[in-house]
Amino acid sequence: MRAVVKGVFVVLMAAFLAVAITAQEKPGGNAEAAKVKNPVAMSPDSIAAGEAIYMKRCRGCHGREATGGPPKEAGDHEASNLVDDKWDHGSTDGEIFYVIRNGVPPELVMEPWDDRLSETDTWNIVNWLRSKAKK
Numbered sequence: 001m002r003a004v005v006k007g008v009f010v011v012l013m014a015a016f017l018a019v020a021i022t023a024q025e026k027p028g029g030n031a032e033a034a035k036v037k038n039p040v041a042m043s044p045d046s047i048a049a050g051e052a053i054y055m056k057r058c059r060g061c062h063g064r065e066a067t068g069g070p071p072k073e074a075g076d077h078e079a080s081n082l083v084d085d086k087w088d089h090g091s092t093d094g095e096i097f098y099v100i101r102n103g104v105p106p107e108l109v110m111e112p113w114d115d116r117l118s119e120t121d122t123w124n125i126v127n128w129l130r131s132k133a134k135k
């Protein structure tokens, strides 16, 4: 009897762990990235720099107003609206920074930009998106 109880306990623990691990992998944020604070103040200079880079690198898919839509290069993948309050991969500055630098796997239609953007420029884009979202 004891062995049966122990067996049930082990199975329950395994099920619990499986659920916990799956929950972590779901889209909807990244607890580690969320802890990262934006080190770049939201100054007019930062916002202007962010806008310039966005227009060069991101507009083709996310649109001039950053409202997303079907991007020309992205096939059936809708590019996300970046100025509403719905975030699929986390809403904090740290999480947005993480997505821009690392892309969205597994397809990576949203590519990683860490090889082409400095960290400061990535924060500048985050600041520009924040300033637009407020309007």
Ligand code: HEC
Pocket (backbone or CB within 6 Å): 054, 057, 058, 059, 060, 061, 062, 071, 073, 074, 077, 078, 079, 080, 081, 082, 086, 087, 088, 089, 090, 096, 099, 100, 104, 109, 110, 111, 113, 125
């Ligand atoms: C080739 C098209 C393409 C380009 C260029 C592109 N993106 Fe994306 N982006 C996407 C797609 C598609 C998604 C949705 C990915 C998903 O959720 O599967 C996305 C998602 C995102 C997200 C996550 C949004 C959310 O709801 O969590 C952010 C932030 C983002 N992009 C920012 C940027 C920035 C900043 C740039 C420029 C440096 C950029 N993207 C360039 C296609 C693109």
